Amino acid sequence: MALLEIENLVVEFATASGPFRAVDGISLSVNEGEVLAIVGESGSGKSVSMLAVMGLLPWTAKVTADRMAFRGRDLMKLSSPDRRKIIGKDIAMIFQEPIASLNPCFTVGFQIEEVLREHLGLDGKARRRRAIELLKAVGIPDPEERLGAFPHQMSGGQCQRVMIAIAIACNPKLLIADEPTTALDVTIQKQILDLLMRLQTEHGMGMIMITHNMGVVAETADRVVVQYRGRKMEEADVLSLFEAPKHAYTKALLSALPENAVGDRLPTMPDFATLEASQDLGTLR
């Protein structure tokens, strides 16, 4: 059964120079236990569409969709308290900037326990036990001690681990990871990706991996959606996408990888330059 189903999602922002369409008719679905990667460059609307699912867009955004269902319940029709019960509990999200995603004023332990209190209503002792368990699960050494640490006392990789711990605290059915490793070093990226994939298989979570990095896609995804300027270009399972990309944009994207360089220069699509030159490409990420 499909975990999340989106049909014809449109997101428009009101700006000083008229409405700007960041997402233009995206349809996609994720099954239980499946990893879906959404790939695209900046301005492709990949983050915006997922923020729309989470209901985290600012009020200037207008979201419409034919259908946006989580386990058969239409998210668009839910009242906001009902929706909040799902968001953060059954659907969790982690972001690109691990250090900025944590509140610098509170300890890591407090922030994990906050989620547990909010959604599960555990008492103090049980919360603490669970928080230690979670930190252990995401591979932080000395979890008892680290509960009292503040975000600035930890490295970026460790902060991302804490974010993951918070995300999986309520055993979500779906985890949305928005560029979870972009701000991290390569070796740390590897560790975080391994951790995410391990947790995904252990819990049988559905997962949406938003990224611009084809390497991350290749290492994590089952199925891939390629987006460009708010539209879906191609959807395929990961192997056929890399083996035989159908859409011209996907082909161009793959050939722009330096490791696929043939000869002295990288192939570029002339279309990109003209598109880039046009001002309205937008800076939404």
Place this chain on the structure above:
Amino acid sequence: MNRIILETRNIVRDYHIGGSLFRKPKTVHAVKGVSLKVEEGKTLAIVGESGCGKSTLARMITMIDPPTAGELLIEGEKVDIAHQKLAPELRRKVQIVFQNPYGSLNPRQKIGDVLMEPLIINTDIPAGERRERAMQMLTKVGLDEKHFNRYPHMFSGGQRQRIAIARALMLNPKLLVLDEPVSALDLSVQAQVLNLLGDLQDEFGLTYVFISHDLSVVRYIADDVMVMYFGEAVEYGSRDEVFSSPKHDYTKTLFAATPRADVESIRARLARKAA
């Protein structure tokens, strides 16, 4: 053998941190004795993770910060900015391009002025010729003459990086230090900028020091590769040497951690998952 443009001998940079009322001053060794040589027209890539000292090294090579110890030689000439004023002729030989295309251009300066500023400061070329040269450089990096009077915020990231490269080239430098020039760019734009760098190197015989954390880019662009780890050069050799037989453990870890986007490795992963 070609001329050596850049050489460092056991170059060191320490930072002193703290030393306030309550804390003892601490010394951080950002770069611990790095030696390197770059020939004319070649590209040396310096690879490493954040905090490994690669940007500090870049700042020393660009003569922004003086080294704490060791020697820096540009075209065989010893440079010592800690003790004597830097001669303009020497200053012109090394220029830098930064990672962040949004921070490296003065938001209040028009593109034309950005490009002409180095000429105004360093030369007494008349205004008309300055303009001419700036226009030429603009077209050379793939922008239009109509962009001359625009402000940086009107450009995309890739275009700004082109402008930053054009500015660096205005003084006809010998050596260009590229500090993560494509890390902030999208894949397709990255390819364009890398191609541009290749074209410019061929045309002007430029020497590059290319700093990056992205191994696939390094493999594509570099002649020589240096891997830095906690301020030390743990691996230094030609590209093929380093990539085919890495010696240091850290280099091996780095290679293993780099995600691979080829069909075989995807197949292998899917097979592992199915099992």
Place this chain on the structure above:
Amino acid sequence: MTDTSATSARMQDSSRRRRLVEFWFYFSENRGAVIGLVVFLLLVVVAIAAPLLAPHAPNAQYRDAILVPPFWEDGGRAAFPLGTDAVGRDMLSRLLYGARFSLFIGVAVTALALTVGVLIGVVAGYFRGWIDTVIMRLMDIILAFPSLLLALVLVAVLGPGLGNAMIAIALVLQPHFVRLTRAAVMGEKGREYVIAARVAGASNLRLMFKTILPNCTAPLIVQATLSVSTAILDAAALGFLGMGAQPPTPEWGTMLAEAREFILRAWWVVTFPGLAILIAVLAINLMGDGLRDALDPKLKRS
């Protein structure tokens, strides 16, 4: 060649106009700011056209019309719309001329404080080290005094009078500009475009004033606007205490001081100068808030 320069001049023009349009878009979203701007412009017009608008000379004394109430009260006369003061001078005329003094004080004091403050602030923020320490401790000392008290002491030392009062107020206001400029310069100094200019060989002076300073203007403009109102207020206070403009100058604060003893008998002699000060200060503050909104880089950077 001429052709390209002509087109480029036009493009430059359109870019500037675009920025102005954008500025106005954000400024006009704040209704209070627009009202403030309108009132402020009215004040400027009044100040300039005071000789045309005022029915009487500001210092002309009418012996037969001492403490005449405003025209709508019993005993009021149409010749003196807002009444007269204790020596028979027309209130309205004095207020209109007073606008000249107040606006001049506000602008001149701010200009002085801004120039000196920015210079010192740029030096402190750019060079840091002991220069910075010395400058900032000095500013801290100035800021540690209640501002009016310090101005009062300075005027007492320099001698009372409008010019000395203005210098004193400028000195009191100037640390705010130093702090603001220093903070902005420190923030910008580490930016990559500054380093790039340094690598291009730019001298310290060029870096300080040509590269960095233009990028620090937004907070300074806001602070300068708000300083105009503070300067007007302080000058009025000094005038009220008899240390600023001296009688018979129709300065609003001095007018208040002269009217002190009639406060119970003739409400108009204190109310109108007070209102004038209130309106001028309020208008400028509202305008400053609007400027802050419009120039906030977080809102603007697209």
